[in-house]
Amino acid sequence: SPAPLNVCITGAAGQISYSLLPLLSSGHVFGPDQPLNLHLLEIPPALPALSGVVMEIIDGAYPLVKSVIQTSDPKVAFRGAHIAILVGAFPRRAGMERKDLLAKNLPIFKAQGHALNEVANRDVKVVVVGNPANTNAMVLSHFAPQIPPTNITALTRLDHNRALAQVAKRMDVSVLDVHDVCIWGNHSSTQYPDVTRATADGKQVLPKMGGFGGLAEGFIPLIQKRGATIIQARGMSSAMSAANAISDHLRSWILGDSQVVSMAVPADGSYGINKGVYFSYPVRCVGGGSYEIVQGIELDEFSRKYVEATAAELYAERAEALALFE
Ligand code: NAI
Known part of the structure; x- marks a missing residue:
């Protein structure tokens, strides 16, 4: 079988990730012959919840899942990533203006851009899901100058x-x-x-x-x-x-x-x-x-x-x- 694909997911203890991990792990996304290493990123307060999600991945006994990393360090999560699925973001709270949401998310996507730039596979393919997704992708690309901008996309x-x-x-x-x-x-x-x-x-x-x-x-x-x-x-x-x-x-x-x-x-x-x-x-x-x-x-x-x-x-x-x- 081919070499494992390193797939990084941010916001990995959140609800989208909870529905996505079974699709990835079962081979639905990259095919039934493609092994995966899952690199899961969360913020420190969500690491305990993430450890429970990881137990569930293990209990899924998925033959394609070769290893699982859980971390709050973007440089650990993005190291060697072939695919990066950026779901984690600061959530929109009641009363927040678009400007406030941008201001909360900018440092996240700036830091993740720096980390991707430094440690990801040169040809990493990125999909930004966390909102405001298009502008988060723009910010990420700005701070990841070594990654071709066309390798970065946002989900529509x-x-x-x-x-x-x-x-x-x-x-x-x-x-x-x-x-x-x-x-x-x-x-x-x-x-x-x-x-x-x-x-x-x-x-x-x-x-x-x-x-x-x-x-x-x-x-x-x-x-x-x-x-x-x-x-x-x-x-x-x-x-x-x-x-x-x-x-x-x-x-x-x-x-x-x-x-x-x-x-x-x-x-x-x-x-x-x-x-x-x-x-x-x-x-x-x-x-x-x-x-x-x-x-x-x-x-x-x-x-x-x-x-x-x-x-x-x-x-x-x-x-x-x-x-x-x-
Ligand atoms: P959620 O709140 O259940 O999960 C988000 C997770 O991200 C949380 O566990 C949180 O701890 C984590 N997180 C926050 N900041 C992080 C950081 N800096 N690094 C790593 N992890 C971090 O939210 P849900 O429902 O999973 O949605 C996630 C995002 O996706 C939201 O921004 C939502 O608006 C967006 N979304 C986008 C869609 C699209 O079509 N583009 C569709 C649906 C949701």
């Missing part, structure tokens, strides 16, 4: 999957028969879930989704607010579906995917988005850890307005973060 696959599922439901087809759905921009309530070109079973979905008016009134806000709706219902944020989306994101990225998927990646000027922010685009994952932003989409005026709004939010987040750099 959960939003993508939510959009796919809602279209499939509305069109009464399998999710497998829905194509050309994507998420543009920020993983936030300004994201633009775009189904204007989507097809279900080969048919355009736009008319059946109520045209542009129907999208603006129904589908788009439903996807934008889905996370908040789940918090309201569950009293906790989505974890099972988030873990599933991380699994999908990594599988597509590393193993390739015949479908166009959504990933937040460094903006390169495509679709008029300024460099310097991490922006969710439709991407084609060609396998072996490479992807390309899908080019040549003609954005109609309706879509363009949403894309510009989410870009404006990301530029503002970037400016707020840059003001905190020293």
Whole structure:
């Protein structure tokens, strides 16, 4: 069997990680022949809880799990990492402004950027999940200059999957028969879930989704607010579906995917988005850890307005973060 993959997870005692670890350990993410070393990072107060999670991994008797490290030192966790899944972040508390959340997370992603830069595998593939995910990815990349910025991504696959599922439901087809759905921009309530070109079973979905008016009134806000709706219902944020989306994101990225998927990646000027922010685009994952932003989409005026709004939010987040750099 191949050499073990060193997979680092931060926030490893949290609820997303609790749903993600079984997917990783069972071979669902990287395949049934790929052994893993799990490198689990937590903050010191959560290390006792993490030790319980590690006992459960051991008790899972997973043949693919070769070793498990538990630590609160990013340099230990990131050493030799091939894959880094950055879930740990400072949580948003009631009354916190976006600025406050950025200020709390900046030192975390700065320190982790430094550590990644120093000790991770040169070709490490990173997915940032902790919010504000796009801007945390931007901060991380800034402080990890040796890691190619395109090796760092932020998760918008959960939003993508939510959009796919809602279209499939509305069109009464399998999710497998829905194509050309994507998420543009920020993983936030300004994201633009775009189904204007989507097809279900080969048919355009736009008319059946109520045209542009129907999208603006129904589908788009439903996807934008889905996370908040789940918090309201569950009293906790989505974890099972988030873990599933991380699994999908990594599988597509590393193993390739015949479908166009959504990933937040460094903006390169495509679709008029300024460099310097991490922006969710439709991407084609060609396998072996490479992807390309899908080019040549003609954005109609309706879509363009949403894309510009989410870009404006990301530029503002970037400016707020840059003001905190020293
Ligand atoms: P959680 O609170 O259950 O777990 C987070 C864990 O991270 C905690 O155990 C905490 O101790 C740890 N942590 C905090 N700071 C850390 C640091 N500096 N280093 C290492 N670990 C640290 O939260 P949950 O539900 O697992 O969510 C985690 C993050 O993911 C949140 O920021 C949430 O907003 C975000 N999220 C993002 C989604 C996306 O689609 N991008 C979807 C769902 C959640």
